[in-house]
Amino acid sequence: MLKDHAKLMYALQVSGEITGRKKLQKMIYIAKKVAFPFQERFQFHFYGPYSEELTLRVEELCNMGFLEEIKEKKGGYYQYRYSLTESGQEFLSLNEVNMPHLEDCLIDMNGQSARFLELVSTILYFDNLEKEEVTEKVFTLKKKQNYTPDEIEQAYQYVHHLQTKAKPQ
Amino acid sequence: MGYSEQKLQEEKVFKDPVHRYVHVRDQVIWDLIGTKEFQRLRRIKQLGTTFLTFHGAEHSRFNHSLGVYEIIRRIVDDVFDDRPKWSEEDRLLALCAGLLHDLGHGPFSHSFEKVFDLDHEHYTQATILGETEVNAVLRRVEQDFPKKVAEVIAKTSDKKIVISLISSQIDADRMDYLQRDAYFTGVSYGHFDMERILRVMRPHEDQVVIKQTGMHAVEDYIMSRYQMYWQVYFHPVTRSAEVILTKILHRAKELYENGYSFRQEPTHFISLFENTLTLEDYLKLDEAVILYYFQMWEAEEDEILRDLCRRFVNRNLFKYVEFDPAKEYKKLAELSVLFEKAGLAPDYYLVVDSSSDLPYDFYRPGEEEERLPIHLLMKNGEIRELSRESEIVDAISGKRRTDHKLYYPEDFLMDDSTKKTIKKQIRTLLDI
Numbered sequence: 364m365l366k367d368h369a370k371l372m373y374a375l376q377v378s379g380e381i382t383g384r385k386k387l388q389k390m391i392y393i394a395k396k397v398a399f400p401f402q403e404r405f406q407f408h409f410y411g412p413y414s415e416e417l418t419l420r421v422e423e424l425c426n427m428g429f430l431e432e433i434k435e436k437k438g439g440y441y442q443y444r445y446s447l448t449e450s451g452q453e454f455l456s457l458n459e460v461n462m463p464h465l466e467d468c469l470i471d472m473n474g475q476s477a478r479f480l481e482l483v484s485t486i487l488y489f490d491n492l493e494k495e496e497v498t499e500k501v502f503t504l505k506k507k508q509n510y511t512p513d514e515i516e517q518a519y520q521y522v523h524h525l526q527t528k529a530k531p532q
Numbered sequence: 533m534g535y536s537e538q539k540l541q542e543e544k545v546f547k548d549p550v551h552r553y554v555h556v557r558d559q560v561i562w563d564l565i566g567t568k569e570f571q572r573l574r575r576i577k578q579l580g581t582t583f584l585t586f587h588g589a590e591h592s593r594f595n596h597s598l599g600v601y602e603i604i605r606r607i608v609d610d611v612f613d614d615r616p617k618w619s620e621e622d623r624l625l626a627l628c629a630g631l632l633h634d635l636g637h638g639p640f641s642h643s644f645e646k647v648f649d650l651d652h653e654h655y656t657q658a659t660i661l662g663e664t665e666v667n668a669v670l671r672r673v674e675q676d677f678p679k680k681v682a683e684v685i686a687k688t689s690d691k692k693i694v695i696s697l698i699s700s701q702i703d704a705d706r707m708d709y710l711q712r713d714a715y716f717t718g719v720s721y722g723h724f725d726m727e728r729i730l731r732v733m734r735p736h737e738d739q740v741v742i743k744q745t746g747m748h749a750v751e752d753y754i755m756s757r758y759q760m761y762w763q764v765y766f767h768p769v770t771r772s773a774e775v776i777l778t779k780i781l782h783r784a785k786e787l788y789e790n791g792y793s794f795r796q797e798p799t800h801f802i803s804l805f806e807n808t809l810t811l812e813d814y815l816k817l818d819e820a821v822i823l824y825y826f827q828m829w830e831a832e833e834d835e836i837l838r839d840l841c842r843r844f845v846n847r848n849l850f851k852y853v854e855f856d857p858a859k860e861y862k863k864l865a866e867l868s869v870l871f872e873k874a875g876l877a878p879d880y881y882l883v884v885d886s887s888s889d890l891p892y893d894f895y896r897p898g899e900e901e902e903r904l905p906i907h908l909l910m911k912n913g914e915i916r917e918l919s920r921e922s923e924i925v926d927a928i929s930g931k932r933r934t935d936h937k938l939y940y941p942e943d944f945l946m947d948d949s950t951k952k953t954i955k956k957q958i959r960t961l962l963d964i
Contacts, residue, residue, distance in 0.1 A: 365857055365884060404651060407687045409738075409904045419888035423934040427858035454861060489688075503690045 367402045369458045371420055372429055372451050374401075377466035378473050380446040387421070387445060388413055389480035390472045396487040397522070398529035399465050405488075411505075412484050421445070429454055467528045475521075482510055483518045494519070536560060536624055536673045546598055550712050554602040560624060560673055561601065564631055567665035573597055573634065575818035579713060580640045581773035582764065584847050586717035593634050599708035604630035604697055607704070607730055617735040618693070624673065626694045629684040632666065633698055633705060635659050639819040640777055646889075647781040648804050657682050658811045692738040700739065701906045702729070702753060710756050713764060721759035724752040734909055741907045741915060750906065751924045758928050766887065768937055772849040775883045775939050780826065780840045783880060787834055796828035836880050848943070853962055855884055855938035864938070867961055874954045876944060883939045938962075 395401040405412040424430040429451035433444040538559035546554040573594040582589040612618040636655030670678040683689035714722025732746030803809040829841040871878040906918040919926040
């Protein structure tokens, strides 16, 4: 029961706190693509892979009181911070989630910028294409972000790094 | 004259209850409609199990796809024609993408996708790019035209204005299904002045925006979307049918994996169960095929599969109570134990369904770089997000409302001929 909700709560528990909806979206997407069985479906939107189901599930968890959402004004827009509440902790203690190595991966991602995670998630979205084509996609679809070839290379290395973390020998 | 510009000798029209007529002049569009992959959409209902709640809701994805095409045709031919920022060479691309945007939908796709971890978007891409009749028509336009159409539908094309016509917060897809679903379900919501909205749409940089003067028509559209969401898409009886359908698929899969010998072999399902589904297998699935199996499985030896199929075919659905996961999850665990004791497998007969399980959404304004909101083009040329200008939109889009229900087979629980005491305990816990 509520297994998909529990997986998200577990993700928040091991991450500690996630700042920014975009960051949360990209972290779950990357985790799913790398190895972990999150059920939310993602589509490519203006800002990269995005899941409406994930947005709704997070809203439900906030309404249930299992997640806390803090809204902060930052520059011209609002930013949201998410963390697990005490009742969320209690729920998780009764509904165990078993996703070994997720913690390592999420902590690592949480230390990266949302901008970099957007690039990583875009690269993963086009993982059926050759590297050259992916680079071309990044330059055309993410024109405004001005990613450099160096950053794209780093993103590829980061994907490899996460894959190793997710499935250590 | 190239194939892409070829016109039919006479305009063809399809009578349509929502748009009155769907007009076709382009040979390419006419040929696409005639392909077997597009004709397959006639055999897939637009609203899945909703016909069990609103008996009129038997319309198909074929109707809807033609409707989306027609709306785009009106925008590009009547509104955008000759406007700056709109390129005439994108006209056919927009029409084809609109017509084909739902090509990969399968039968009862929401449940199928959940159980078998499929994605209709993937099959839309595969059908357009694979060895199909649709692909052959598109390739006659230009060798890489299938790829261009597929990229618009996947939203990974650099033609952002074309994408936003088909897939954005106010697009041809939503404008068609809201009106069509309202018409066929017979509800009085879902109506708005589409003609007016189309007239005030303008191509602007990377997206389609709405002239400020059209704001009230857009408010009406947002209200329709909100009301249809709660009154039709999220109807608890439809969700009950969806729950049973999902459980049938789970049960059939579980039985197959455990070597159960079916009286009616699940031939069409085998590649799904074994995760070896090809595009050809997928395109053979439609609702007639699925309903055939459900009817045959009413005579299966397995009690659970037999019962669930009977429930679906004869519309003996599960009942529900409101459920608050935060306060009642311990009660749910208790119920699960009692169901087991009463001889009812809780995995199949005690089901929580949440609003996030639904493939529809309502309008949400500017979230920090998640989805592009609806933008108004102000008189001074400035762009403003809709809910900042409209109090009505602000009032309904800012509010969060989520919902959870607990489904169960009431007839079993009311039958005191067996396990009377346990069933009574269950009824007390459920407060029924």
